[in-house]
Amino acid sequence: xKKSPYTKPLIESKFWQNKSLADMSKDEWEAVCDGxxxxxxxxxxxxxxxxxxxxxxxxxxxxxxxxxxxxxxLLNDKTCSCTQYERRAELVLDCVSLSKENLKDVYFMPPSxxxxxxxxxxxxxxxxxxxxxxKKSKMHQLGITVRNRVINENDVDLNDFEDYIVSxxxxxxxx
Numbered sequence: 001x002k003k004s005p006y007t008k009p010l011i012e013s014k015f016w017q018n019k020s021l022a023d024m025s026k027d028e029w030e031a032v033c034d035g036x037x038x039x040x041x042x043x044x045x046x047x048x049x050x051x052x053x054x055x056x057x058x059x060x061x062x063x064x065x066x067x068x069x070x071x072x073x074l075l076n077d078k079t080c081s082c083t084q085y086e087r088r089a090e091l092v093l094d095c096v097s098l099s100k101e102n103l104k105d106v107y108f109m110p111p112s113x114x115x116x117x118x119x120x121x122x123x124x125x126x127x128x129x130x131x132x133x134x135k136k137s138k139m140h141q142l143g144i145t146v147r148n149r150v151i152n153e154n155d156v157d158l159n160d161f162e163d164y165i166v167s168x169x170x171x172x173x174x175x
Contacts, residue, residue: 004134005027005030005031007031011134015028016032021118024100029100032114033114034113034124034136034139036113036139036144037145038146040071040072040082042068042072043066043108044065044161045064065107065108066165067166067168068164069151070151071153073152073154074091075152077147077148077150096109106119111172112169112173114128125144
């Protein structure tokens with residue numbers, strides 16, 4: 001399990017207010033993650049009607065990203081963190097390992113994702129740990145994290161994926 005990225009110097013520097021994601025150090029990049037665990041949910045694209053003008057890298061208007069409440073087997077659903085964070089991409093080949101190099105894929109992240117919010121110019125949400133002394137308690141209270149809301153992929157017949165579609169990962173969250 002990774003250690004908390006929310007160090008006092010990083011919190012006090014308010015780096016996210018004056019740096020682009022591309023200019024952030026590794027520690028700053030890691031601290032942008034709010035640790036909600038929503039990126040660890042299985043999702044799929046409902047292709048609906050095909051849009052001929054859609055790019056291969058982004059879903060078309062006719063396609064929709066559907067989230068489930070099925071979590072990756074590596075997710076600790078109490079702490080909302082990966083149990084094998086450093087090896088996650090090696091152990092889970094389709095793991096969403098967001099980086100500066102693949103930021104164009106941020107649309108796969110839920111609207112509440114801090115990387116997505118910063119990329120879209122929205123800033124950090126009031127519940128982000130960087131704005132709350134490095135604590136996730138406000139996020140848990142507001143239902144931002146996946147705590148007590150998910151089922152491990154090992155406990156689900158993946159042929160029944162559609163039975164686990166949920167809207168809460170993409171529902172609007174008050175800023």
